[in-house]
Amino acid sequence: MSNKNRLLILNNAGRVFRPVFILPILAVIFHGCGSGSSDNSSSFDRSSLLSNYCDNIIIPGYEDFYNKSIQLHESVVLYSEGTSTLQDCREQLYNSYLSWQRVMPFAFGPAYNNLLNVSVNTYPTDASQIEQDILNGIWNPPTSDFDHFGLPAIDYLLNFKDQHDSDELVRLQQLTSHLVDLSSEVYNNWNDAYGADFKSSTGTELGSSISQLLNSFNQVYEQNVRKQKLGLPVGISGAIDIGNSLPDKVEAFYANTYSIDLLYEALLSFQDLYNGDYYLNEQKIEGLGLDDYLISLGEEEYGSELDDDIQNQVEVSLAAISTLSSPLSEYVVSNRDEAISVYIELQALVVLWKVDMMGSLGVLVTYADNDGD
Amino acid sequence: MVDSAPLISLRRLFGALVIFSTLRFLFYGWYDCQILSPIITFPFEEFSFLYRPNHLGTSLLFGGMLLGGFSIMTGRFFKIGTALFFLCFTYVELLDKTNYLNHYYFVSIISFLFLFSRAHKENSSVSAIQIDLFKCMIGLVYFYAGLAKLNSDWLLEAQPLALWLPAHTSLPIIGGLFKFKATAYAFSWAGAFFDISAPFFLLSDKFRKWFYPVVVGFHVMTWLLFPIGVFPWVMICCATIFFSAEEHRRFWALFPGLKLPEITQTGEKIILFKLFAICFMLIQMLFPFRYLMYSGNLFWHEAGYRFSWRVMLIEKPSWATFFIKDSTGKEEEVNLSNWLTVAQEKMVSSQPDMIVQFAGILRDKYKSIQDRDIKVRAEVWTSLNGRRSQLLIDPFRDLSKIENTWAERDYVLPIDSVISPTEFARIKKQLIQQSDW
CATH class of the missing domain: 1.20.1420.20 (M75 peptidase, HXXE motif)
Known part of the structure; x- marks a missing residue:
């Protein structure tokens, strides 16, 4: 079986696109039903x-x-x-x-x-x-x-x-x-x-606080967590001629013992940030976060379903990081394949945050210097 | 033969606008970030023989646009000026798909049609079909833009407006409405109705007077809400072609220096103009329907998407990672910022033909610079109009072997082939081993 077909049979649940030419009345009914329910204002x-x-x-x-x-x-x-x-x-x-x-x-x-x-x-x-x-x-x-x-x-x-x-x-x-x-x-x-x-x-236009925050959130996660803390040391991404591990690229290389702690802490930091959680007297308190923002979009594929997926993937990634053993600089050489599979979990989070979450929130983050149409 | 006033108005307004638009383009420095500084460009395949201009060439092109625009506005040296503008403007437009905009295409078409008209003889009458051709073309733009909105995303999900409008809750007076999804539905339906009906209301002597303010209101609203540059003003000006000659004369009489001269000459028939007009409109009517040749979701594969008056229909955030491999068998990730501008990266990430084009450029560059024969594949995660992200193209296909043609894009995965990033991550290794990659 070809790979394409393999991908097809995995799931079949996407929202299908239907060109509609003569169905406006049907749509009015749809719309009429929809507007009564409470999740219809993204307030x-x-x-x-x-x-x-x-x-x-x-x-x-x-x-x-x-x-x-x-x-x-x-x-x-x-x-x-x-x-x-x-x-x-x-x-x-x-x-x-x-x-x-x-x-x-x-x-x-x-x-x-x-x-x-x-x-x-x-x-x-x-x-x-x-x-x-x-x-x-x-x-x-x-x-x-x-x-x-x-x-x-x-x-x-x-x-x-x-x-x-x-x-x-x-x-x-x-x-x-x-x-x-x-x-x-x-x-x-x-x-x-x-x-x-x-x-x-409080807007969502280019340069608004939420736009800057999300842009930075995605950039730093993608570049400074996924890529720098693990990707480069295992030799996955970046400059030309990669294919072997680069142990001296780990964070806190000379201390050597806590590179994994820092990676774990960084992901915890992004988890708390996503959830809006913070600490008072070492007590974790749940605050308003991006999770609530997504949930406010309703029980739709890009609302609470997406939040569930993100929460799961963060947990999976944290668990994966726990399987690494210190020092990371030696582990990426001796167990390169295992380290790469941890990297893959971190990579999946980039998709969920950068594509799905950004596609749901309608916040402009691209600084492309041009008109759209 | 009829009074040429509507045609002359259109020529004057259009000329003024293209001058403004060109100056605005220069003022923002886009000639640098769109033409001079990109490392690579993405020309339309059919026009890839066009030389990419250097600094001097760019200056000449924009100088030509300004001169030509001036000639269109004033009607002096009209034919040669219009030709100059059309050629310079279209040349720049064809250099890079990244910068494709429907309103650039529209400007090209209108200046092309002026080439065949007698819009410069202000005291001469013209054959009615000269004016009617412009009415047809402008009406078609509205009508087709409306037809394109008749899809389930726009009508049933109010997408992408449901994603875009909440960004404008801080707008005075109406801003508060944008947090309601019902507003997105109202705007979607009203927008579709407006576009489809606009040509008919504008053609009707009875409705035109009160519909034109609606046209102005609609375009000003889009100008406030979306970053669409001068497009609203272009349409507001062009829609005046539907007014009667008397109304145009009364308008210009308000400005003493610009008053239209009385008609003293009878216009000449342009040979074969009717035939040209019919052929041109037939092509315009048929070309946007070429998407019917392709199966699958048009907004997803985008085959036949451009040059079809599809405006503001998709929100498509996307994340593409390109991988190359040479004969040593080692896979490397391509650092996109080494090759692409921010705007190019955004477009390359979400448009399948540009993904393939980029793979071909990488193949050629690695061959010529490093003498390496490489294969290219890409993992592209895309979310269309609020859907969950999916793989846009076959992630294990060697894209460097594909040429962009008008054939079906079989390297694009169907939109309902959902695989989650996590599922993909878990089975990727196994899939890679089974593939030719």
Whole structure:
């Protein structure tokens, strides 16, 4: 049997397209029946959705990342003074990495203006350039080459070496203090004017808050979660001449032990974001999210059915990530096929979010510079 | 022979609009992002012999459009100016399918018809069929746009308006209505009725007067709601052709410098014009029905979709991943942003013929740049008008072997062949092994 036929018999439930030329009366009846039911107005409260995202998820997320950056910086300062251990610094780095996964999806507005995402987590990091920076001793904040700054550079310095001379310690402090500056800037932006602007732009047109949020959500998931955290290490996507694993492309390569934790945390972060859920005193609270937005479209294929599929696929993907064993850099080499099947689950989520969800919500995200018709 | 006033009005208004439209195009810098900077282009296969213009060529083309537009507006050097505009404008239109718009096609057609008319002799009468040809063409655009709306998505599901209208809840006064699905139904049905009936109301001496404001209202509404550029204004101007010669004269009398001169000459018959008009309209009437040659859902496979006055009918978000493989047997993913502009990526992702065209371009580029013989396949997930996503084309077919022809697109999967992304992910390996890929 041909593959095409195999695909055909799997399911046969699509909404069929019928050209109608002389059936307007029938359609009036259809329409008349339909308009009585309650699910026929998409009166979803976008304003509350944006408030929930801004007040309960985004701002607390940045606040946490800011605090974690301060703790990391302070631990490095204490370590330089000899009053704290390297182990403490490494633990703080782990916490910063985890916290970053929670704010990574918001790569627009203040984060975009401050080059936050590229500054914090561009990897693999360029070790020889970091050594060069240490020799130079001068601090220049990054504007284009980000691959010797941020968490990956700190990962290199803290985890590649067990001893640090004074030049290295100076560089470490410059890097951690850079994180503090960036995160405080973005956190304050959200707290001051941007958060209010974000909540007040309740439309769905190009450039509206929901458009920016969804665009970033899909971009970051596709590029920075699916592709960067797993795709590139298993050698699936990206540049030419791939076909074998690239273990040095894993996140937090020098720590080496928690790449999988970060992938898992990132997906949890997207799950909570999709559901609008947040945490108060470590207690998970259900807020208004994209799931509710979809459900508000009714019990249709692009409404609650789609939400069910997304929820399932997120659970399946989380379970799949749990089957990976640490360190990821070794696993992608020794168990490449298994790692690829985990990647495939992550890939399926891109379709559900980027195509199905976007096709249902009618939010414009394409910045194509042209008229339509 | 009849008073040529309606024809002269159309010429003046159309000329002014194409000048405005060309300047707008230049102002937004689209000559750069649509013509100069793309790495590759997607010409219509039948016109792939056209050279892609460089900076100088582009300047000449747009200079030609402006000069030609000026000539159409004023009627001076009319024949040569109209020919210049038609050729330059159509040349640019044919360079890349990505930028295809029905109203560009419409502008090409109207300027083509002007080539055969005597719209430049303002004091001369013309044979009635010269004006009637334009009425037929403009009426056909409305009528066919209406016919295209008579499908189950538009009428029974109110799609894609049900997806688009809720985006405009912030519009003053009427914005609040857009959150109701009933509004999408009302707009869908009213829009279909408007398009189909427009030619008849405009032809009727009794109804024209009150229907024209409806035309203006309809087009202004579409201009407010959708990013469709100058199209509404083009139609508002062109629909004036239906007014009587006296009404046109009274209109231009309002502007002292533009008053139409009295008719002093009897127009000449243009040889074979009637034959030309009949043939042209026959082609126009038949060509949009070529979709009947193809089975399956027209909005899905899009064979016979363009050049048929199908406007605002589909919302088709799509995600395409292209894979290549050479003789070493290793599969690689193609980084689309290395090749395509944002607009091209959007179109290539959802239009089957452009998917095939892109595969062919990749095959040729890899051969000429790296001397590698590659195969190309694509996994394309597409959602049409609010349906769940499905595979658009056969994901294991070597697309580099397919040539775009007018034949049935057998590489497009039927729209009811639903397989979910998760199901596909689980069986993909097994399917790949069974395929020729």
